[in-house]
Amino acid sequence: MSLRCAVAGLNRGAKFVELLQANADCEVVAVCDPRPFKLDEQSGIDGFADFEQMLETAKPDLVALITPGPAHAGQSLMALQAGANVLVETPNVYSAEDASAIVDTVRETDLNYMLAEDYIYMGWCQRLAERVAEGVLGTVLGGMAEYTHDCRGAAFLNEEGNTRPLSAAGERGLTPLWRFSDLPPLAYSSHTLGPLLHLMGDRCVTATGIVAGRQDVVGVDMFPLETAIFETESGGTINLTNGFMLSHPFVFFLALYGTEGSIRVMSTDYTDPEALRVVISTDEAGPGWRDWPMQWHERDDDRDHLQVMVDAPAPFDEARSMDFCLPGVLAHESARRGGERIDIPLF
């Protein structure tokens, strides 16, 4: 019998409808989006404007939450309480209280809950995971990462429903988009922290954050550039820098530091698979960096990384799903509090 699935949020979520339909064990029986034209695009699938009504009527076994980040925790709890397993996009939580309530509910209901952190399934991460597990870096002492993405072009919606840039602040009739008003850079840390912790086999135990350029833009508390330092359970360190509202084209950067080797990964354009450079240095191979040619998504099994994520038996449970986002959220909280070090709850 196939799993009755529902997808909420049909922008990126339209791709999840395809991914779930392509899984022979799944059938998408319902979609949910408050925008009627988004429901119309999913012909043949029952559409709902209201999430609770969708849960009550369609009674799905699994809900994919591809809605705006601030909706995720509340919708996760509603879905779990209605008896549905949850696959949720990043960021999955905005506070330690959200995380704790979700973990408790998952354990009480004995359902599955997984963060849809897709970078871990990309070819580059898969290859690095194999080499790191073989011990090529020796003991991994720490990691560093950066995720910088110039999002200034879409900060507001105007009354005609068109996006307006940050520079339009002050024009009449603008509504801030959630990515501008409700996505502090460090809350969007799972694309870098997820792969780092996965490769290191570790988790973060404390978070310290600091912010640069903080300002009020028409009532939005804006954090252009944030840096976090995490201590890990095994005594390592991770530092992350994220920024969205600044003049800096896309960069994804990640480094792993080991006792016998180190790795650096950098992409300067996520739409160009060739715009990735990976270099590795090991004591065994001798001094200096050597290129490790590979592409951004391309996996050794030639499969689409998102399809692998959706098809795989959930490799990350509720506790691991919290490890990838909550530290960033708490580092942002630390930055708001002027750099106070915060203990991260471990589930």
Ligand SMILES: NC(=O)c1ccc[n+]([C@@H]2O[C@H](COP(=O)([O-])OP(=O)(O)OC[C@H]3O[C@@H](n4cnc5c(N)ncnc54)[C@H](O)[C@@H]3O)[C@@H](O)[C@H]2O)c1
């Ligand atoms: N992994 C990645 O690389 C990646 C890339 C893009 C987006 N994302 C994540 O995916 C999620 C969605 O991103 P997006 O770009 O599609 O966002 P978006 O804001 O462009 O679209 C969100 C969609 O959800 C709908 N929606 C809003 N409130 C809803 C509600 N309460 N119930 C149901 N639907 C609702 C909106 O009408 C819209 O169609 C976010 O969490 C984002 O961070 C991840």
